[in-house]
Amino acid sequence: MNIATSAAPANAGSADAIALPTPTVAIIGAGTLYLGDCYEILPRLGWLPALVMDPPYAFNTSGGGSFREQRGHTDQIAAEGLDQGFDHSIINPLLCGSVVVFCHNDQVPELSAYLKGSFSRSALCMWIKTNPMPMANKHYVADGEIYFHAWNHGFHPQGELADKKRHVCSQVGRGSKFGHPTVKPDHVMNKIITNVSGSTICDPFMGTGSTGVAAVRAGRAFIGIEKNPIHFATACARLAAAQGLEPAGVPTLSPDQQGRPLSILTPAQGEPK
Template identity: 80%
Template sequence: MLDVTTPTVVTMEHATLYLADAYALLPRLGWVDAIVTDPPYEFNTSGGGSFREQRGHTDQIAEEGLDQGFDHSIINSLLCGSVVVFCHNDQVPALSAYLQGSFSRSVLCMWIKANPMPMANKHYVADAEIYFHAWNRDHHPQGSLAEKKRHVRSQVGRGGKYGHATVKPDTVMDKIITNVAGKVICDPFMGTGSTGVAAVKAGRTFIGIEHNPKHFATAVERLRLAHEQRVHAPP
């Protein structure tokens, strides 16, 4: 169990990263403009047939408890202006009801996978992932008309590169950050820092929380690189 009273903190010019329990720490951080997060899904990781051995990330998801869902109360509409949250198809009814009861408006969006795994496991092919964008007054979606499409198409992420089973692609996170209002972005389930990288690239301030030391270390390195690239980016 992490000692949340004295979490490990790494600070950078445009980011603050915490190795801590998000449920204990997030309420203590105060107001943020937006929560953008990919929390643990709630789904059955069994099955897979002949593809199981090729899908090592499924075993990793189960081992790290990323199939156990999350407590919706961590998304507190009194502490943020808007939220973007990924979820499994089976989580949609409960999460939708929670967001509609907490925020002024919400919309279901989708990441369409250009290269989905060719299997269905007695379901539909997992060729898309759902995310909700919910907001309160003055925190509505941002961007041009073309940037406000409710879907984004991209290749599956680079989990193998970062040692995490559910890494979201840069294309997906860049679009989401474009659509989110405000300066300060928080991800309480930071993983390896994909939300933070997109936020720093977009000139936002990022707060990330992750409880897994291995993924936290990866996030620190990714955010440091993002800062370096921002400094050396052409004006």
């Protein structure tokens, strides 16, 4: 069978141990996808070469003036709680070689300070939108999105000189066919995966799997975590399609499935520990 799903059992430690929720796991070719809370699951996965994430931004979704009706995605962002920011502790420099993280302009000062204090080097990069929404709302036109790439020794940016520009230009998708309000374009994610070091890429805020699609197409292994069951199912289908696997439909979430323990991932051969 091309796609296997199971419910991973919670920790079976002492009676004093805190019982963690049981995530559902979908193994799809080179991808391993977890349905659950990344703040609970990611620390249990051990060391990983690279994190690539588009976590919730922290910004005000009200307003919009006469363009509000054209910004339906903003309402969905608010409805899904994707405007509340994220806890920086999800990025642990002792458990990853590098991280790429998107953020809102207002998150830059705190996130920049956190990354500079945690990793050996960091760079501020940008996705430049070639077709931004024609509005400014007493601000600047939202024609770019910021992302940081931070790394420890041995996990510096990869690629040829032409790949190492600090920006990437791409159109914004209008009306995502994947049902998620902040899907990143393939071109943007392909550039980022090219720059990231390591044989395994993990996206703890997976959404509908754009990072995973770029990773497996580049010959990397992928680990994704998503708490929204609908987006999780979409990601499963996209990862299957990207690898030419037969679609298996929505993963079975039955709690009585035979469980599989969460593997403790270790660095691949030849990668720094």
